[in-house]
Every structure is written in structure tokens, then in C-alpha cells.
Amino acid sequence: MNILITGANGFLGKKLSVKLLEQGHNLYLLVRNRKRLDSFMAKEGDAYSSQIHILEGDVTEEHLGLNRQLVNSLKGKIDAVYHSAALLSFDEKDRDRTYKVNVGGTENVLNLALEISCQKVLYISTAYTVGKETVGAETLYSSDRCFVNPYEASKCEAEHLVYKFRNNLDIVILRPGIIIGDSRTGVADTNFGLYGFLKGIKILKKRAMRRQDAQSCTIFLDPEVAQNFVPVNYVIDVLDAALVHGKNGSIFNITNPNPPLQSEVYAIVKEVLDFPQLKMYPPSLNAEMTNEEKAFHDSMSIFHSYFQRTIDFPSDNTAKMLAAAGVPMLQMDREALKRIIAGYLLDKASITS
Template sequence: MNILITGATGFLGTNLVKRLVNEEHNVYLLVRSKKKLEALYENLPQERHGQIHVVEGDLLEKRLGIEADKVEQLKGEIDAIYHTAAYLSFDEAERELVFDINLRGTERVLELAKEIEARKLIHVSTAYTLGESTVGHETLHSTDHDFVNAYEESKCYAEHLVMSYQNELEVLIVRPAIIIGDSLTGEADTTFGLYGILRTVQLLKKRSDRKQDGQVYRLLIERDTVSNLVPVNFVIDLLALSLYNGEAGTIYHATNPNPPTNGQIFEAIQEGLDFSQVEIVSYQDEDQLSEEEKKLNQPLEVFKQYLNRSITFDRKNTETLLKETNTKDLHMNAEMLLRIVQGFIKS
């Protein structure tokens, strides 16, 4: 197939490109700058480079900033579009930019899809469009409830927009939870989610090694809360399956059926970083922290709503897709978690 991808230079997009070119597809990558593709080319065999076609453009611009003659070239050539590009920011000061990229940018992609007569559009959203609820269903969530941040809200509105195009395009939505490294290699090219915690613990270890005072550092993380971590290769599997077998108008949760508790995750972090002078404590004990510890916890404040709330995700559509294609579901264990942590250390 000929497949157009937005967000191809991101962590998820890069892995998706690798998968698709290895399956003999031709990929058309919407990028603002060709320089961002250097790392992608370096990680692909030379013989695959000919399958990559660059389309310069920008989600913030009308018609995605693609030149008119290029749009004409794409007309009738593109079989499917993966819209993976998004602006992941929890900063309320960037609310307008978040909506411009995640909502209005999605509208520009949908309009381009119509203009170039693409048959299928797979929209990559997030499992956290459910706002402050604790149960997520594989249906559109209401836009009329409280959201944790503007990012979640913008993605929820974008989902409604995508589904409103069902009479004009074959659209479906894949909702990943918290994406982490490859389950087999541990490799990851991201600094978000789990990796924010890993960076914090790594810095504490360096401080401890320097001070040599045996101090134990406390981080505010609820031990028994589960965090829905999903390896990037599992998400890519679902994205690839949705290209061939995904049902139009359907939402698929790329989530972990048995997510680990924060306690289990932290045990892997302690073992992987070989650092026992750090422990996690409940937010109920926040007043017991020293001023130094409170400062150390500030970088984790942005993840507070995610570290303190266990969410159950319905996966009936996903499980059906996996069963129909004889694809194994995700089974995360302590060994896999440790491999993920060790992958962070290597990188």
C-alpha cells in the first residue's frame, strides 16, 4: 500500500514507519523539516530508503502547508493515512496551541484525506479521553465532563470530529495508554511518563553516590495504584492489524489487560538502577516530607492524576481483533518490566 503518516519522527511514528516499510509498504511522511528524518534513515537498511517519500508540511497550516502540485500528485495515490501527530503538553498556558494541533490539525488531516481520495484513516488518540472517570469504554466519551488537562480534552474533541467523517472516509481510532519501550529490547526514544520517574530516580542515585551519606529519598507515588503501561511494539501490532482488519467506525484500546501496580514498577526501577535508597510513599504522608524531598517531587507533580488513579479499560473490540488475527495479547511480567528499565539505562 501507499500510506501517509503524520508524526513520523516521533517515538511511536518512527516505530510504525519501520514496521510498515518492512512489510513492503511505501510510506509518505508529513514532516516540517527533512533534517528530522536523519535518525529514521539511519535506523533503516539502505535498501528500504526508496520506500520513503517525504511530504513537507505542517499541521498548523491550511491544507497542512503542502504545495498544491504535491497535493495533486497524492490524489488517488494514498490508500490509508495514520494520523499519529499530536502535541503532548499538560501546560495550561499552552492550551490554545494544544487545541490548534490536536483538534484543528486533525481537521486539516481529515480534509486532506478527502481531497486526495484516501480510503482509510486511522487516528491515534489516547486512552485518557475519559477525563476523571475510572472506567474507559471503547466508545466516544462525552466532551461535557471534567478533564485532567487540555491535552486529554483536545484529544476527546478530536475523536468526535474523526467519527463525524464516517460517511466520507473509512475511519477508526486506536487509543494507546502510557507507551513505554519495546517489550523485547527495552529500547525507547521518549522522555515522558515512566521515563520521567526513571530520570528522577537516576538523578537521586547520582546525588547519593556523590554525598555518600546513606540518605533515603521518598517519592510521592501510590504503591497499590496501577499504571497502564503498554510496550511500543504492542501498540504497533494493533496499528498494523487495524490497517488490514480494523472495522470502520470502531475504537480500539491499546491498553494493558493486567497493568502492574506502581509498587511492582518501582521494584523493577530499584533493581534495574541498582539503587535501594529511594522509596515511594502515599500522598497522605506528603506533610512528612522534608523541604528537600518536596522539591525533588516537583517534577512528578504533572503525573499526579495518573499515579493516583487506577483505571479499568474495556478491551472487547481489541480482544476480538487479536483473536480474529491469531495475535497474542500483551502479558507483562516482572521480567519485562526490568527489561524496560534496563533499556532506559542503555539509552
């Protein structure tokens, strides 16, 4: 197939590209700056250069910023579009820009797909369009619900936009949970979500070591809350399966059926870092914090809503699709989670003072 991918230079976009290239597909990778793909092309993409076509453009512009001649050359040539480009900002100050990229950009992608007669669009959303609810579904959520941040709200609105095109395009909505590293290798190329938390813990340990005392470092998290971590390789397997097996109008939660508790994550972090001074208590304790602890919790403030509740994400649609594709559902055990956490914590390049 000939497949166009937006957000091709992102963490997910690069992993997806490799998977599709290995299967022999020809890819049209949309990036705002060709040079941003230089590292990918020199490494993972080197053996597949004849299958890769780089398009310089921007999803926020009409025709994705592609000139008329290029758009015409794509007519009837593209079999599917993976739309993964998004602005991942939880900051209220970025609301307008977030909507411009995540909603306006999605509309531009859909319109281009129609113009070039591309039949299938696979939209990569997020499981957290569920908003502040604690029970999800594999259906379209109402857009008038309460959201934690503008990112969630914009992705929900974009889902509604995508869904409206189902009479003219084959559309599939894919909702990953919190994407983490590869469960087989532990490797990740992102500093968001879990990795911001791990970075903060590393800084706490460095400061504790400088003090050279036995004073504990305390983090305040509910040990019984689960985090819906999904390894990137599993997410890619689902995205790949949806290319053939995703039916028009389908919505798939790419989530963890047995998400780890925060107490599990804490125990692994403490073990891997050899950090016996690290203690975890529930937020209800209301204990005083040291300056270091306060700095850590302040840096994690944008994630507080996610730390405080477990969300149930059913994935029946995903299970059925994967069964049809012969792909197993996710089974992430403690060793896989430890491998992923250790892959970051023990990477010298990730140490920041």
C-alpha cells in the same frame, strides 16, 4: 499499499514506519523539516529508501502545507492515512497551541483525505480521553466531562471530529495507554511519562551518593495504584492490524489488561539501580520532604492525577480484532517490565546530573 503518516518523526511514527516498510508498503512521511528524518533515513530507513517519500508540511496548515501540485499528485494514490501528529503538552499555557495542533490539525488531515480520495483514516488518540473517570470504554466519550489537562480534552474533541467523518471515510480510532519501550529489547526513544519518572529517580540516587550517608530518599506514591504501561511493539502490532481489520467507526483501547502496580515499578527500580535508600510511602503519610524529595515531586506534578488512580480500560474490541489478525493480546510479565526499565536506567546516555 500507499500509506501517509503524519508525525512520522515521533517515537511511535518511526516504529510504525519500520513495521509497514518491512511489509512492503510505500510510505509518504509528513514532517515539518526534512532534516529531522536524516537520522531515521541513515539507519532504519536506509534499506527502504525506494519505498519512502518525504513530504515537508505542517498539519496546522490547509492541505497540511503541501502545494497544489503535490496535492493533485496524491489524488487516488493514497490508500490509508495514519494520523499520529500531536502536541503532547499537559501545560495549561499551551492550551491554544495544543488545540490548534490536535484539533485543527486533525480537521486538516480529514479534509485532505477527502480531497485526495483516500478512503481510510486511522486516528491515533489516547486512552486518557476518559478524563478524570476511573472506568473506560471502547466507545466515544462525552466531551463535556472533566479532564486532567488540555491534552486530554483536545484529543477527546478530535475524536468527535474524526467520528463525524465516518459517513464519508472509513475511520478508526486507536487509543494507546502509556507507551513505554520495546518489551523484547527494552529500547525506547522517548523521555516522557515513565521516563521522566525514571530520570528523576536517577537524579535522587546521584544526590544520595554525593551525601555519602545512610539517609533514605522517599517517594510518595500509592503502592496499590496501577499504571497502564503498554510496550511500543504491542502498540505497533495493534496499529498494523487495524489497517486491514479495523472496521469503519471502530474504537480500540490499546491498553494493558494486567497493568503493573506502582509498588512493582518501585521494586524493579530499586533493584536495577541498587538503591537501598529508596523508600516508598503512600501520599496520605504527609511526611516532611527533603529539598531533593520536594524537587522530585514538584517535577512530577503534571502526572499526579495519573499516580493517584487506577483506570479500568476494557479492550474487548481490540481482542477481537487481534484474534482476526492472528496477533496475541498483550502479556507483559515482570521480566519484560524490568527489561524496559533497565534499558533506560542502565543507559549511560540517559544519566543527567
